[in-house]
Amino acid sequence: MGDQDAETGGTDAPVDEGVEFTIDGRTVRARKGEMLIAAAERAGTFIPRFCYHPRMEPVGMCRMCLVEVSGPRGATLMPSCFIEAAPGMEIVTDSAKVKKAQDGVLEFLLINHPLDCPVCDKGGECPLQDQTLAYGPGESRFVEEKRHFEKPIPISDLVLLDRERCIQCSRCTRFADEVAGEAQIDFIGRGEQIQIGTFPELPFTSYFSGNTVQICPVGALTATPYRFTARPWDLDQVESTCTTCSVGCRVAVQSSSNRLTRLLGIDIDPVNHGWLCDKGRFAADAVNSEDRLTEPMIRKEGALVAVSWHEALEAVATGLKAAVAERPESVGIIGGARLTNEGAYAWARLAKGVLGTDSVDAQIGDGLPAELVLGLPRATIDQAASASTVVLLTGDVREELPVLFLRLRAAAVDGDVAIVELSPQATSLTAHAEVSLRYGPGDAAALVDALVSGGTPPNAAAEPGALDRARQLMGEGPVVVIVGRPSLAEDGELVADAARKLSAALPEARFLPALRRGNVLGALDMGLAPGVLPGRVALEDGRAWFEEAWGSVPLARGRGTADMLAAAAGDQAEGSAVTALVLLGADPLTDFPDRRLAERALDAADFVVAVVTAPGAALDHADVVLPAAEAHERPGTTTNLEGRVFRLGQKLVPPGQAWPDWMIAGELAVHLGHDLGFDSVGTVWDEIERVAVSHRGITRTVLDAHGAADGVVAPLSLSKVSLARRNAPLDPVAVPGVESVERQGASLQAGLAASPNAAADGPEAADPSDGGPSRPAVLSGPGEFAVPHVAPADGYSVRLVASRVLYDGGAAVASVSTLAGLVAPGALRANPHDLDELGVSSGGQVRLRSATASAVVPVEPDASLPRKVVAADFNVPLGDGTVADLIDRAFPVVDLRMESL
Amino acid sequence: MAIADPPKIVTSRLGFDDSHTLERYLATGGYEGLRTALAKTPEDVAAEVDAASLLGRGGAGFPAGRKWSMLRKAAVTYLVVNGDESEPATFKDHLLVERDPHQLIEGVVIAAYALQVTRVFIFVRGEFALGLERVQAALNDAYAHGAVGRDIFGSGFSVDVVVHPGAGAYICGEETALLESLEGKRGFPRIKPPFFPAAIGLYGDPTVVNNVETMSNLPWIMTNGGAAFAALGAGRSTGTRLFALAGHVNNPGVFELEMVKTTFNDLINAPRLGGGVPHGRGLKAFIPGGVSAPWFGPDQIDLPLGQDEVAEAGSMLGSGSIVVMDDHTCAVRAAWRITKFFSRESCGQCTPCREGSGWLERIMDRIERGEGREEDLDLLLDACDNISPGVAWPPQQTTICVLGPSIPSSISSAITMFRDEFLVHIKEGGCPYG
Amino acid sequence: MSEPTPIAPPRRAALAPAAPVHLNAEIVVRARQLIALYPERRSALIPLCHLAQEQDGWLTPEAMVDIAGLVGVTPGEVLGTASFYDMLHTEPVGRHVVAVCTNIACLLGGAAELLEHAEHSLGIGAGGTTADGAITLEEAECLADCDRVPCVQVNHRYVGAQTPESFDQLVADLRSGARDADIPPHGTLIRVRRTTGIEADPVAVAEERRLAAVARSARADAADGAGA
Ligand SMILES: Cc1cc2nc3c(=O)[nH]c(=O)nc-3n(C[C@H](O)[C@H](O)[C@H](O)COP(=O)(O)O)c2cc1C
Numbered sequence A: 001m002g003d004q005d006a007e008t009g010g011t012d013a014p015v016d017e018g019v020e021f022t023i024d025g026r027t028v029r030a031r032k033g034e035m036l037i038a039a040a041e042r043a044g045t046f047i048p049r050f051c052y053h054p055r056m057e058p059v060g061m062c063r064m065c066l067v068e069v070s071g072p073r074g075a076t077l078m079p080s081c082f083i084e085a086a087p088g089m090e091i092v093t094d095s096a097k098v099k100k101a102q103d104g105v106l107e108f109l110l111i112n113h114p115l116d117c118p119v120c121d122k123g124g125e126c127p128l129q130d131q132t133l134a135y136g137p138g139e140s141r142f143v144e145e146k147r148h149f150e151k152p153i154p155i156s157d158l159v160l161l162d163r164e165r166c167i168q169c170s171r172c173t174r175f176a177d178e179v180a181g182e183a184q185i186d187f188i189g190r191g192e193q194i195q196i197g198t199f200p201e202l203p204f205t206s207y208f209s210g211n212t213v214q215i216c217p218v219g220a221l222t223a224t225p226y227r228f229t230a231r232p233w234d235l236d237q238v239e240s241t242c243t244t245c246s247v248g249c250r251v252a253v254q255s256s257s258n259r260l261t262r263l264l265g266i267d268i269d270p271v272n273h274g275w276l277c278d279k280g281r282f283a284a285d286a287v288n289s290e291d292r293l294t295e296p297m298i299r300k301e302g303a304l305v306a307v308s309w310h311e312a313l314e315a316v317a318t319g320l321k322a323a324v325a326e327r328p329e330s331v332g333i334i335g336g337a338r339l340t341n342e343g344a345y346a347w348a349r350l351a352k353g354v355l356g357t358d359s360v361d362a363q364i365g366d367g368l369p370a371e372l373v374l375g376l377p378r379a380t381i382d383q384a385a386s387a388s389t390v391v392l393l394t395g396d397v398r399e400e401l402p403v404l405f406l407r408l409r410a411a412a413v414d415g416d417v418a419i420v421e422l423s424p425q426a427t428s429l430t431a432h433a434e435v436s437l438r439y440g441p442g443d444a445a446a447l448v449d450a451l452v453s454g455g456t457p458p459n460a461a462a463e464p465g466a467l468d469r470a471r472q473l474m475g476e477g478p479v480v481v482i483v484g485r486p487s488l489a490e491d492g493e494l495v496a497d498a499a500r501k502l503s504a505a506l507p508e509a510r511f512l513p514a515l516r517r518g519n520v521l522g523a524l525d526m527g528l529a530p531g532v533l534p535g536r537v538a539l540e541d542g543r544a545w546f547e548e549a550w551g552s553v554p555l556a557r558g559r560g561t562a563d564m565l566a567a568a569a570g571d572q573a574e575g576s577a578v579t580a581l582v583l584l585g586a587d588p589l590t591d592f593p594d595r596r597l598a599e600r601a602l603d604a605a606d607f608v609v610a611v612v613t614a615p616g617a618a619l620d621h622a623d624v625v626l627p628a629a630e631a632h633e634r635p636g637t638t639t640n641l642e643g644r645v646f647r648l649g650q651k652l653v654p655p656g657q658a659w660p661d662w663m664i665a666g667e668l669a670v671h672l673g674h675d676l677g678f679d680s681v682g683t684v685w686d687e688i689e690r691v692a693v694s695h696r697g698i699t700r701t702v703l704d705a706h707g708a709a710d711g712v713v714a715p716l717s718l719s720k721v722s723l724a725r726r727n728a729p730l731d732p733v734a735v736p737g738v739e740s741v742e743r744q745g746a747s748l749q750a751g752l753a754a755s756p757n758a759a760a761d762g763p764e765a766a767d768p769s770d771g772g773p774s775r776p777a778v779l780s781g782p783g784e785f786a787v788p789h790v791a792p793a794d795g796y797s798v799r800l801v802a803s804r805v806l807y808d809g810g811a812a813v814a815s816v817s818t819l820a821g822l823v824a825p826g827a828l829r830a831n832p833h834d835l836d837e838l839g840v841s842s843g844g845q846v847r848l849r850s851a852t853a854s855a856v857v858p859v860e861p862d863a864s865l866p867r868k869v870v871a872a873d874f875n876v877p878l879g880d881g882t883v884a885d886l887i888d889r890a891f892p893v894v895d896l897r898m899e900s901l
Numbered sequence B: 001m002a003i004a005d006p007p008k009i010v011t012s013r014l015g016f017d018d019s020h021t022l023e024r025y026l027a028t029g030g031y032e033g034l035r036t037a038l039a040k041t042p043e044d045v046a047a048e049v050d051a052a053s054l055l056g057r058g059g060a061g062f063p064a065g066r067k068w069s070m071l072r073k074a075a076v077t078y079l080v081v082n083g084d085e086s087e088p089a090t091f092k093d094h095l096l097v098e099r100d101p102h103q104l105i106e107g108v109v110i111a112a113y114a115l116q117v118t119r120v121f122i123f124v125r126g127e128f129a130l131g132l133e134r135v136q137a138a139l140n141d142a143y144a145h146g147a148v149g150r151d152i153f154g155s156g157f158s159v160d161v162v163v164h165p166g167a168g169a170y171i172c173g174e175e176t177a178l179l180e181s182l183e184g185k186r187g188f189p190r191i192k193p194p195f196f197p198a199a200i201g202l203y204g205d206p207t208v209v210n211n212v213e214t215m216s217n218l219p220w221i222m223t224n225g226g227a228a229f230a231a232l233g234a235g236r237s238t239g240t241r242l243f244a245l246a247g248h249v250n251n252p253g254v255f256e257l258e259m260v261k262t263t264f265n266d267l268i269n270a271p272r273l274g275g276g277v278p279h280g281r282g283l284k285a286f287i288p289g290g291v292s293a294p295w296f297g298p299d300q301i302d303l304p305l306g307q308d309e310v311a312e313a314g315s316m317l318g319s320g321s322i323v324v325m326d327d328h329t330c331a332v333r334a335a336w337r338i339t340k341f342f343s344r345e346s347c348g349q350c351t352p353c354r355e356g357s358g359w360l361e362r363i364m365d366r367i368e369r370g371e372g373r374e375e376d377l378d379l380l381l382d383a384c385d386n387i388s389p390g391v392a393w394p395p396q397q398t399t400i401c402v403l404g405p406s407i408p409s410s411i412s413s414a415i416t417m418f419r420d421e422f423l424v425h426i427k428e429g430g431c432p433y434g
Numbered sequence C: 001m002s003e004p005t006p007i008a009p010p011r012r013a014a015l016a017p018a019a020p021v022h023l024n025a026e027i028v029v030r031a032r033q034l035i036a037l038y039p040e041r042r043s044a045l046i047p048l049c050h051l052a053q054e055q056d057g058w059l060t061p062e063a064m065v066d067i068a069g070l071v072g073v074t075p076g077e078v079l080g081t082a083s084f085y086d087m088l089h090t091e092p093v094g095r096h097v098v099a100v101c102t103n104i105a106c107l108l109g110g111a112a113e114l115l116e117h118a119e120h121s122l123g124i125g126a127g128g129t130t131a132d133g134a135i136t137l138e139e140a141e142c143l144a145d146c147d148r149v150p151c152v153q154v155n156h157r158y159v160g161a162q163t164p165e166s167f168d169q170l171v172a173d174l175r176s177g178a179r180d181a182d183i184p185p186h187g188t189l190i191r192v193r194r195t196t197g198i199e200a201d202p203v204a205v206a207e208e209r210r211l212a213a214v215a216r217s218a219r220a221d222a223a224d225g226a227g228a
């Protein structure tokens, strides 16, 4: 779904194909292959259930959904979750026989259920409780002793299991096995003694464990972070989008007394199917942190002291004016991928239209050339999940974009897509890949060359036939390429070059950018990158249009993060210096893949402004600190990796004097002598819709339409905007879609501003005809960028891969105690033969040496790595430091000497 | 009714101490049926079995020929032999597996040929350690003899037969649970429809599941013809059948009898068969076809041993095991023990069976210990009704498999037939039989 | 089950299943032979659990980890599956597992009294193991030997109907080793090895299954066509 040409509005349009059958005498239509329980629900008849979950295979175990189904031998009780609707079938859901069976199931479920609802986290939103009220018997006839198990036992740092409450619906075990693909929890025992459990000493470490808590229909699985924090009837909630990564999972944000209590996944067809990863689910807690910055601060006599916004903004304006006075490019702005679209746009306009600098970069050295990302034909997640072949040219998707991993894994397991993986090391999708080809850092383009033009691959170790098989699969369209950064220790242009070659060889292929940060794609759309302007327009192409809109545009292309830092550090002899740095929610000391450069740059810069939500290492270098609102504290929109624009819900009031980013930019502009004319986040969006050509037609009315609940993908492809109706199956038991959230007690402020059928103007219709400059064209194609030359490896060195893990030492994880404990120290992985040659065994240590750095690190063998390629996880402890200490961005790849001690 | 003296179809060799060896088997006409079969077309073999009207001997009594004809045509198909025999008081397959494994193997290869399956698995109850060893040894010999494996007896037909040990779970006798178990999973029965094995069976491929005794009849049918088999018995119940007689009889054991031509009375009381109830006691009740079946009282003792005849009388011939209870038997205790069995053996998927069996057991236990209440009888029956609506025969069910609706059989039989005995337990706080 | 220790295991451990470390070389060879009999590896899970019990007498966590690697599932799935089955013991048992059936036919033949005697004379309840580790006593469901009641099995070998006296003698013989010749220690199930046979050649099976899949999808297409 999510395509733009589906019907408008939120009404249940007739299903024109499918089967006709009757429910309680009423004739209704089911989709082909639809289970009775789902068809009945769409037709307005709710059949009670526990084990059925619309996103998992039915098992028909709980027996709550029994209905009478007509058959050759008369009407029999059948589980409606397991029986497909068939033409002419007659089902009865309300007979005395059905009622008796359902009462019986409830009574059976309750006999061993501890009636500890008053102390149960699920109390108040418990389907067992609700259904007992709705369908259940009155008094219990059970007088015997109940089954007893030890009360909640932790099965991981995040999840507690209370086996007495379990009703054996197998939702959690099926999720772990079917959806996450890691059966770490399973039924143990048989019959009445059956219980959920983990293997001794092997906790439930799945990145997706929180989903089992969410879909548990009782309080058997509870989340440690949210235990006893709130009662559902105290909760207020709003629908929003998770911005922990760029997948953009839809969530219900729940709060109580201005504290975020939890995030629940909402099922939308095009994106997350109801699932969240644990980082997204639990890191949201960071918003509650005691350490949040609440006041603007200025460095006075070496220390940061709280001041008024006026004083702080005056100081920023003064500092920036001084820098700009020299040359506008003396100002560099780093970050922005954590802002809303509106915040990103406001900052882009401030930088490019007011300050006149084009040195603005939302990608902190871990991205891809903006022109490539914006210009390549974009795929949606659905297109990837239904492609014939998916080419992976990125890091480990499970570690970086977890829910995208779930979608791809499901597609691969179902046999819907064939995966061709191009990666320096094995990833969590390797096991599901048809072909997995290895290459060393710097060789991605050479590998693609070999694939598309039939040459020999750079890594001769490829299995015979693998290349041919990959070629064959890539010849079978549709092909979607997922392109990201397999390693932070090689230049992004090296991968971009490979992507460019793929797009040349496969002109029909579409690309899904696997960039990681929450709104990095929104930030690029809004122009937070050198050389581009809002609306996916190149600087020169958009010059006239934006001069008209903004008054001025930077004279020349600016720098990216690496060059800004190098210029600030004084490394770029030929270029002019960067003297003022604005950090927009970014901390180069932890995020930029060359820590030593980041440190030198921040030390050397004359003036550093940090726009942040929480303290971090960068504050030590800041001259002015501006406190910003976090996710869930600000309204606006965000954009996921597909280009899908979502409404964000605001549920919390920002702490103290923290402001939303668009407002900070707007007020700062005033202090710089410009009025951007923004008086609400809505007016910012209106301007975006007006001037950002890729976003034409996506008006506030469109975004607020009921039909846009699943977001709107930019750019709109058709002149007539029409939207998909939300079509995802809801799980009223425990995946709160909008309706079910309401059903579960608390109201959802969905913020539906406009009527569902409000017609929207298409991009063409919105074209102004006032004789101004004509609309610039959006970027198309892979764009121009220089590819650095990589010298061949010298035979004595190893080449470094720096990849990502989900639980890294970044701010989001560090400020949430339950997640911080999950950050595991890393080890250097190397091909076992290389270790043997050195005489080092697993668990041993080696010394790594570059021209400028050296470290002693633990090693472990990894046979998936090519010879002379080593890998380590970025941003987790490695020896005494992190792998970022060893990376030198002056070189396109990182070659190290590896020595035994 | 006189006791018919039928040919020994599946027990002909059991008189020999070395009945399990290839030598004895060959000396007594072994593998001749297979040779006959291989000389025909697979279709003709199947037609012969259809003509025999061989009813499945595992409990459900479905005609083997019909089942075979339902096997969905596919590139990969399987034959799985059900040797899990765990229905209480059923011990006939135990005998066949231990004492005449070649007969089973011959039957299996005949069926494999008729069905043209890719592979055969013989699932043998794990507790049959000796049986497992005997079947494996016989298979080794049969391979060496050319009766199994590649190009069997030079016919061009090849099939591999694998012995698979169970691991102790009654429910794995249910055919879809057996398939799950054979796939290396816990024995959770699958939902029928759509998982009828003949359509979606082992590994999702079409599969025929047949009982050990069913298979063991095939060599004789091949040698003597389906018509000869059908000439025995009456109505749909053709041929002979093994009846396992246990409980309060002088001479318990397994008897091969012609179907329908013999009555329960014959089986229990005839001197050459059960030999009557010991110690001169009277007959209180008997279970006609495994503990899943409703009980019969002395007034039903003249019913013939025929599938439809027993069904019409409100119970089932099931697995062919008959348990006799004398008039000193405590009906509450007997029904409690059977309920406890189901509670221990419920696989645990379905709420009514998982929770209901345990609850019923606890109520029965309470009554048996003299702590019952009068309202417990209605409660028992109502809880039974929630597992098997109507508590009637043939049963309806709220569960996935028929283990669920088997639970009420003994409870409702005992309450219906011996309500007074329950009331004595309840009112006098103990068992009248001590 | 002991409480799990909440520690994150090495993240990449899951990417490469480890080679067996606990099961001995001979058992591993036999395990691989068993795996080869089935079109899908997981089918060998239960036979492999029996093999592990042959080595250790019970199903140890270490063995379950090895089995998981051999058949391609998680250790949790091995435990979850094994714990469904009465014969697979995920806790230690005695050298001899003595099972007394108390189901209906045996009950009518005095099994409850025999079990009571056994508990008394061994000094343990059903499910318990004697202090010397010789005997684990089990109350069994029907063992399918109902004409010789009460029915008793030792390590899944029938020892015939038992009286209280013969039972005590049986236990004494088990302890002294007098029955070692006919009753192997607990865990050893099938001592006869498969000597010949057509193994499930993975390539051939894969081809069979591919053809089956083609046929399936053709059928589905046909059904779709018919439905449209
Ligand atoms: C709970 C339950 C237990 C069963 N146990 C056995 C068994 O031990 N042996 C057997 O052959 N059939 C058993 N059956 C019947 C099988 O499901 C199946 O009908 C039979 O194996 C088919 O073989 P047949 O057609 O040759 O009788 C059982 C069925 C149920 C519901």
Ligand code: SF4
Pocket: B171, B188, B189, B345, B346, B347, B348, B349, B350, B351, B353, B354, B399, B400, B401, B402, B403, B404, B405
């Ligand atoms: S009825 Fe009982 S044994 Fe049968 S599937 Fe359901 S729970 Fe399992």
Ligand code: FES
Pocket: A048, A049, A050, A051, A052, A059, A060, A061, A062, A063, A064, A065, A066, A079, A080, A081, A082
């Ligand atoms: S059996 Fe249908 S919802 Fe559980």
